[in-house]
Amino acid sequence: MQDYTLKKGLGQHFLTDEKILDQIMQALGQTSFENLLEVGPGGGALTRHLLQLTGVDFKAVELDEEKVDYLHKTYPALEGKVIHKSVLEMQPPFEKEFTLIGNFPYNISSQILFKVLDWKALVPSVFGMFQKEVAQRIASKEGSRDYGILSVLIQANYDVTYLFDVPPEAFNPPPKVMSGVIRLTRRETPEAVSSDKQFKLLVKTAFNQRRKMLRNAVKGLFDPEFLKEDIFSKRAEQLSVADFAGLSYKLK
Template sequence: MYTLKKSLGQHFLKDENICRKIISSLQERPFTQLLEVGPGGGALTKYLLQLEKIDFKAVELDEEKVGYLTATYPVIKDKIIHQSFLDIEKPFTGQFTIVGNFPYNISTQILFKILEWKDDVECMVGMFQKEVAQRAAAPEGNKVYGVLSVLVQAFFDVEYLFDVSEQSFNPPPKVKSGVIRLLPRKNVPDMKSEKAFFLLVKTAFNQRRKTLRNAVRGLFDTAVLEDELFNKRAEQLNVAQFAELSFKMK
């Protein structure tokens, strides 16, 4: 078999019902190229390999799991990328879909990597620590709404699909999990530039208890800061408001 490595944030899915729900959610959208992130013991992989007419690849950092997967599912031998997901180049040319039971210790970084590939990611169905899944999907005004929420929602429609119990894993994690789906937004809000938008959002939430005026003072001219919008706190602004505000930056 294989061993579990806490250092890699490994908690392997053992609940077949949850596996089938994830596959079902994935198949609601057509795709021809599919990347699985962190196949681990193959809980999802065994279903994904059965999908017909799909160019399938899996990225797995753990050498032991790579060996286990190729021994258990010989057909996967030339489909595995033995690297960290955070380090790989784009695995396909053109549009592709991503699926995975993502390692908890890099889950936020995974979402930012997907943002880097946003022009080619046509869908993502993934399981995250529930807190991260909720942050990605949170609307403005929600207590967990923050940098991750705004940046992801600027480019993707985020749907929280379902909770996953700790008992669905081996070993059971200390936290609940949640599955979300990302689909590219049809109308990405106009912004001064992605660089300006990212800087504004990160600066605004860096001191989220302060009014926007105090949190982002260095990014705007004094006259602009007189606008009443700056009386609000970052968590009160929606994605469109942040995008619009980016045009007024120095």
């Protein structure tokens, strides 16, 4: 009998399938790390496994006060390890590099990835559960309909591996969509960009009008003469991550 309520407004769908939990732990076991942050531990299904890892400094961040109380009561080993706030508003929980893991609340999963990009110097790897279409978007390559802002910004810094699907019945309550687990591994050589801010501006502007020819979508960002280059005859989804990175140096 669970001693907590599920809050729809916080996007809470808690993983209950032990086979899926084992698959996540097996994937995690292929990466070495000393520090680990779990985002949104909720009822602690995954947390219970993570606490058994040896030689790892573990912390969890949970916004919902009721879940924080439940976790402390159910898992005494979590004493001093739960950060009660939103991951989107917190500072890095470790001074050294840390791996990030979580069944991310679907309503803020994209924002969590932008947070990862803010922390990229400290986060060499991420294991995340997302709504399947979001996971596919992150992993998709140029030319794909799913390829977009998240794909480019993440792949400029991380290699993305789609690990496996997770069906709705693996959760309580079951979401109305399939889910997917992906792994991000920080690239040894990230794409060189003029600045993260400029790169993000370019990518967002290009994809905000993705059906338009690039020349029309980003015309305010480049000198008119440069816009005559052939690359601007393409649409945003036809450009590779490296193409966008190169163009960031040509911005006005």
